[in-house]
Amino acid sequence: MKRISTSIAAIATALSLLVIGIGGGYWWGRSQHPIDGATAQTRRDKDAARGERQALYWYDPMMPDQHFDKPGKSPFMDMQLVPKYTDALASGGVRIDPTLQQNVGIRTAVVEVGSLVTELRVPATLTWDLRHESVVSTPVNAVVSRVFVKTPFEPVRRGQALATVLAPEWSSAIAEAQALGKAQSAAARSLQGAAQQRLRVLGVPAGGSRDGGVVLPSPQSGIVSEVLVREGQSVMPGTPLFRVNGTDTLWLEAAIPQAGSAGIGPGTKVQATVTAVPGKTFDGEVEALLPQIDPTSRTQRARIVLRNEGGQLVAGMFAELTLQAGEGPAVPLVPTEALIATGTDSRVIVVGADGSFQPVRVRTGRTGGGRTEILTGLKGGERVVTSGQFLIDSEASLSGALQRLEAPAATQPSAMPDMSESTKNPPPKAIPKYGEGMDGSAPSQERQP
Incomplete structure (x- = not known):
């Protein structure tokens, strides 16, 4: 037992001397x-x-x-x-052998300066153009004696009779005006003007009278979208009786994504296609971009005026819109595939004059047609890598180029x-x-x- 302890102590002493010798x-x-x-x-x-x-x-x-x-x-x-x-x-860049560049398929493109024209495709729904909507009512108490248009969505012409009403105020004013119109005395003729003024104040329609009542005519040609009265019904002053909508133009209600609303505003040209009318394109323009964002879908409603040529379109149809956003200022444009997005920023790989590759941080703008706007970071004329940039980005990380890129100037x-x-x-x-x-x-x- 004593011999074993002596051996262990000797081995420990030897190891200690070895470590001290190596360290010294x-x-x-x-x-x-x-x-x-x-x-x-x-x-x-x-x-x-x-x-x-x-x-x-x-x-x-x-x-x-x-x-x-x-x-x-x-x-x-x-x-x-x-x-x-x-x-x-x-140089702060990365050098890669030309043979290796060819083997991995590194491709480059020149940064162009120009205006990005983007096309946006969104669905939309046709509705009535409320600027061409008329509501038929009476400004006095009346009783509806007869209704000529009894069903909604019936086409009518301007001046066509919609209903006949019995209104004592209208009837007395019309009879007074007719009696003064036939009078021959100078005193009676002087009152003719006052009688006509009374008709205008009471809002007597110009449709004339029929069956002892006053005719309510259609104020415009179009579609009777609502019939709100029936025969024998008493109506109060201002009660809506009919709603007539014009068909020369319709509104398209479209939901524009918030990210794609830049460059879209009043006057933006629009082309619409409707599956019910195949092979035809309807032209229009944006009338207003409503100042309200849907908090659920993050979209903004656009009101578009669409010309209804031939009356082929009706409210309620679905359409597909193509909007061309207006051109912005001239900025550098790079192929979208050249961007390296890290989640916190974006960068591109720029080819230097000596053939080295340098990562450059950029701030991007709109994207369309396979190209992206560069707001800061590039001036135009540079050559950026469009294929194989991730391999170069990894090499730049190893060589420290990215650390120098991230350091403040x-x-x-x-x-x-x-x-x-x-x-x-x-x-x-x-x-x-x-x-x-x-x-x-x-x-x-x-x-x-």
Whole structure:
């Protein structure tokens, strides 16, 4: 038993000495090869003197946040470290081999400047044009003696008799006017004007009299949409008796999605098709965009005047509308497929003059015809990637281009980071953990710019 305890103590002592030796050797190598601005700058000066590309640092592509001051093998993966050159950092873009671009099918398009014309297709319902609706009533107490139009939706002509009413006030005024009209004396003729004025004040219709009553004529040609009276019924002054609607024009009530209402207003041209009249298109225009949003469907009602050529359309029909929104100001336009939406913003991949790819944040506007308005971020004339941009976006994320894109302009790092402060006041060295570096080098705590 004592021999076993002695063996365990010997093994523990050996392991402790091994760890101390490795840690001390690592500390000594670290002290001989510090990762500071002076070492990195000296290496860059030597590269510049030889006319070679200047490497700012080396990194493991699987862990790009960890930087090394010289090449070698990655302590994390079984692979060589990759250099990050100053010219690539200055451009802030991503470079892809032309052969790889061809293999993955990367396509580009030029950003055009113009006005986006959008077409919107929505369903609608035909209703009566209330601007051409007339209500027939009497301004005096009366009794309906006869009704000539007894069923709704019956077509009528202007002046056609709708009903006959018995109204004592009207009858006495009409009889007085007729008697004065036949008088020959000068006094009677002077009262003729007053009698006619009384007829107008009482609202006596111009339909004449029939069967001892006064005829109520139709005020316009159209359709009697409502019959609200029957024979023998007594009516009070102002009681509606008939409702007559014109048919030359109809209203289309359409629900416009809130997102598509931009550019639509009074005067917007509209084309409507109705399944009941196949092969024919009816032209109209938006009369008003009602200032009210349906809170459930988030739509806005549009009132459209549609010309009813030939009287083929009737109220209640369903129609399909095609609206062309008015052209807005000229702005950059990109193919919609070029956009990369992240949920919080949108960006595109722009091809630089040197062939590198740079992510650019944009603010989008309307979309139509496969193109999208760019309100901020592009000026026009740039070349953007339309196919394979997600692969480039992933590479930009690894290389740190997206981090520089997300950083505020005032705090973005320059192409060559300022290492003066770290050179003047180097931080105290600490013994690293076992296995953290290799060959006397260790990961730097700098964040990739």
